[in-house]
Amino acid sequence: MTLPGSAEVVVIGGGVVGVSTAFHLAEAGVQVLLLERDELGSGSTCKAAGGVRAQFSDPVNIELGQRSLRAFEDFARRPGGEIDLKQHGYLFLLSEPADVEAFESGVRLQNEFGVPSRMLTVAEACELSPYAVPDGLLAAAFSPTDGHCTPEAVVQGYAQAARRHGAVIRRHCAVTGIDVSGGQITAVRTEHGPVATSTVVCAAGAWSASVGEFAGVELPVRPLRRQILVTEPVPDLPPRLPFTIDFATSFYFHDEGPGLLIGMSDPDEEYGFDLRTDDRWLGRLSAAVERRAPRLAEVGVAHGWAGLYEITPDHNALVGEADGPGRFLYATGFSGHGFLQGPAIGEVLRDLVLGRRPVVDVSALDVRRFATAEIRPEHNCV
Ligand SMILES: Cc1cc2nc3c(=O)[nH]c(=O)nc-3n(C[C@H](O)[C@H](O)[C@H](O)COP(=O)(O)OP(=O)(O)OC[C@H]3O[C@@H](n4cnc5c(N)ncnc54)[C@H](O)[C@@H]3O)c2cc1C
16 A cells, blocks of 8 residues: 555544545645545445434534535535435424423524424424334424434535545555654654654544544543444335434434434443444334334344444544643544534634634533533433
8 A cells, every 4th residue: 555655634433533634735735635444335334324413402503413414415416426315304302391391492502593493282393204103192393304324325425525625535444553753743653654753633423532542642532332223114204204213211213225224222232342242232223113113013123233333432422632732632532423513523623733713613522521510411411
């Protein structure tokens, strides 16, 4: 493999965050090298459910989600490529009084940012998502511009456009170390030799803690397995089925080709990099399906997979520049909503690298927040 001897910026990781960052930097005229140890998107990005939304409780997440939604809508023009975006909305089904209250205040905040979210009655929610049954539901929250698209297509779209703007992308090239001298980065070391650089962007997803260690930067990101199933074709699939989430159990589904993609968190899951699929979560999933969407209990499963959430202590991302060494930037720990933030985060990283004021103020996502009491728990996590 041939590697450039030097690069102005080295991006470590070829998931949505890395390729979006590489695209936005290259478009701005920066000489960028992206290093991915496997295939592009092979980390968490291509394991994602593809959900894109601006319905969050934290203002930073609302802004990042909203700005990214606009970028997904404009993707065919810039960077270019078909991503199969379906804006059928995200529908949160709520059965706990405290959640109704939290979503009501979330909707008010989202509306201030121009997000067209609103609260729905149970009858309205079940009409939008006809598999859902009303038993035990109190209300729902819905935003019609949320939806889902295809992660692989987003990754390839950004990567191809980044290359067109002069970025160099190398797959199967793991970064194995970062050289620092006098408090400044001088090079990254890879399994295929060193590359001189002064600036590193860590976009290594669930593996970011070890990349941080290369530079002596503590990034509190832990891997947590999540599993997904895709069903056999479902007859009479509603043409505009929203991404539907039973918030109390976290059971969710959306249309995926002629079938449905189904997921749910497993509270017994322990942190780790194990990506084998198993049946342990299926008991809880079946109970949630029977209760909330009983018609789906009869649908056959076609296939499934496991991927990793990259969890931080407050389930909010880490985005910023380390105190030292100089020019070590990071964008990681998206805790299950990194795909939908990828476009805006790439812009933010471009701005941070260039010393500009970022398009979204991400100072609240600086890793230094854990040294103080100012953590920002995100409520609308799935
Ligand atoms: C089951 C599941 C469902 C999800 N659903 C959604 C969803 O609906 N919406 C949403 O927004 N998010 C969702 N997510 C979360 C989303 O997938 C992640 O937040 C997002 O993909 C993170 O992107 P990333 O680029 O930071 O990380 P990744 O895609 O993991 O990319 C990091 C890359 O870094 C590479 N790397 C690591 N170490 C090195 C090294 N030393 N040298 C070179 N390369 C290295 C890895 O190989 C990897 O490809 C889901 C995740 C899972 C697991």
